[in-house]
Amino acid sequence: AASRFRQASRPYYRPWSSGSHVRTPKPKAAFVVLVREHELHDVLLTLKEIQVAFNDDVGTGYDFVFLSETKFTDYFKSRVETFLAHRPTKPRVRWGFVEDKDWKMPEHIDYYRAQAAMEVMGKSNLIPYGGSQTYRQMCRYMSYPIFEHPLVMEYDYYWRLEPHTRHFCDLTSAYEDGQWVERDPFRYMRDNGKKYAWVLSLLEYKTTVRTLMVHVHRWRDANRHLIPEQSSFDFISDDGKAYNLCHFWSNFEIADLSFYRSEAYRSFFHSLDRAGGFFYERWGDAPVHTIGAAMLLRPDEIWKVDYAGYTHPPYMTCPRDAKLASRCACDPQASFEYDRSNCEAKWDKIQGRNTTEIILDINR
Ligand code: GDP
Ligand code: MN
Numbered sequence: 001a002a003s004r005f006r007q008a009s010r011p012y013y014r015p016w017s018s019g020s021h022v023r024t025p026k027p028k029a030a031f032v033v034l035v036r037e038h039e040l041h042d043v044l045l046t047l048k049e050i051q052v053a054f055n056d057d058v059g060t061g062y063d064f065v066f067l068s069e070t071k072f073t074d075y076f077k078s079r080v081e082t083f084l085a086h087r088p089t090k091p092r093v094r095w096g097f098v099e100d101k102d103w104k105m106p107e108h109i110d111y112y113r114a115q116a117a118m119e120v121m122g123k124s125n126l127i128p129y130g131g132s133q134t135y136r137q138m139c140r141y142m143s144y145p146i147f148e149h150p151l152v153m154e155y156d157y158y159w160r161l162e163p164h165t166r167h168f169c170d171l172t173s174a175y176e177d178g179q180w181v182e183r184d185p186f187r188y189m190r191d192n193g194k195k196y197a198w199v200l201s202l203l204e205y206k207t208t209v210r211t212l213m214v215h216v217h218r219w220r221d222a223n224r225h226l227i228p229e230q231s232s233f234d235f236i237s238d239d240g241k242a243y244n245l246c247h248f249w250s251n252f253e254i255a256d257l258s259f260y261r262s263e264a265y266r267s268f269f270h271s272l273d274r275a276g277g278f279f280y281e282r283w284g285d286a287p288v289h290t291i292g293a294a295m296l297l298r299p300d301e302i303w304k305v306d307y308a309g310y311t312h313p314p315y316m317t318c319p320r321d322a323k324l325a326s327r328c329a330c331d332p333q334a335s336f337e338y339d340r341s342n343c344e345a346k347w348d349k350i351q352g353r354n355t356t357e358i359i360l361d362i363n364r
Pocket of ligand 1: 036
């Protein structure tokens with residue numbers, strides 16, 4: 001342990017690397033964690049995983065922003081702060097409160113209609129969180145209001161973290177053109193014009209997004225001036241109309257916050273919010289983020305973090321490339337890429353690669 005700390009205080013240097021990224025300015029970026037008090041131990045695991053994978057590196061050491069609509073106890077705060085204070089980079093920890101105006105069901109929602117929907121959907125054990133109002137509030141909050149939180153406003157990039165997630169790979173170096181190069185995902189995003197990054201994509205539960213696409217088209221038709229010429233729409237629709245249920249799993253997400261705070265995305269969110277589907281159905285923040293990104297970003301502005309190994313139960317991804325897998329503690333054969341609800345092939349398609357399409361099972 002002693003040598004590790006000594007090493008940490010030396011200038012950032014890796015013998016195998018080109019060392020290029022540390023010479024660009026450090027982005028204003030933070031890990032952002034919306035979490036509940038009782039998830040303390042699960043979130044500590046996530047913190048350990050991200051520190052080891054990336055943030056323990058002397059060249060990085062990004063801040064953490066914790067958010068909740070209830071005040072964290074001193075016990076929770078001290079466990080998190082003490083844990084991070086003992087890591088090599090001693091990242092800064094900030095505590096944020098989510099205001100009722102951002103968290104609660106908005107005034108314009110017909111409460112009885114929402115309650116009826118929750119009652120019906122709650123009876124089906126095929127719809128996760130079908131009966132939950134707080135889950136709906138969380139999905140709405142994560143869809144946009146979080147990006148206007150005063151603490152989050154201080155940053156240009158965010159990396160969303162959830163409790164009970166694991167990072168299996170060394171994220172400080174990637175294999176590129178036959179050699180290992182230093183890689184700081186935040187700097188990589190900024191230096192390469194990436195606006196959105198993901199690791200797992202899969203199918204949404206149809207019953208949670210029944211009318212989502214109707215409202216997407218309504219907004220799109222009324223806001224042609226906000227739609228770029230080249231988009232990634234083919235990722236979310238096979239015929240240019242209907243939603244194919246594909247989405248990036250937003251429990252892992254890195255984003256350029258100027259994308260979420262753009263006039264187009266904001267207007268898109270507010271129109272969905274007015275439509276009420278966060279409560280009358282159970283629109284998830286993942287399909288909302290994904291559809292927004294697919295409509296508003298070019299394929300080259302979206303980055304699949306292909307050297308990451310990650311799990312949020314029940315799914316796991318592990319790099320198939322042997323070189324990349326060599327820096328990971330996971331099994332490529334067990335990777336979710338082989339599953340029938342994986343949208344990877346659609347991603348390949350928009351990137352201009354033709355891979356064998358897996359027949360997706362949309363009737364779940
Ligand atoms: P799942 O990943 O879709 O199964 O949903 P989670 O229960 O993991 O919730 C997603 C994220 O939102 C996690 O980081 C949770 O800690 C957080 N979250 C969910 N509900 C609440 C809530 O009511 N309050 C707070 N503060 N965080 C919540
Ligand atoms: Mn989760």
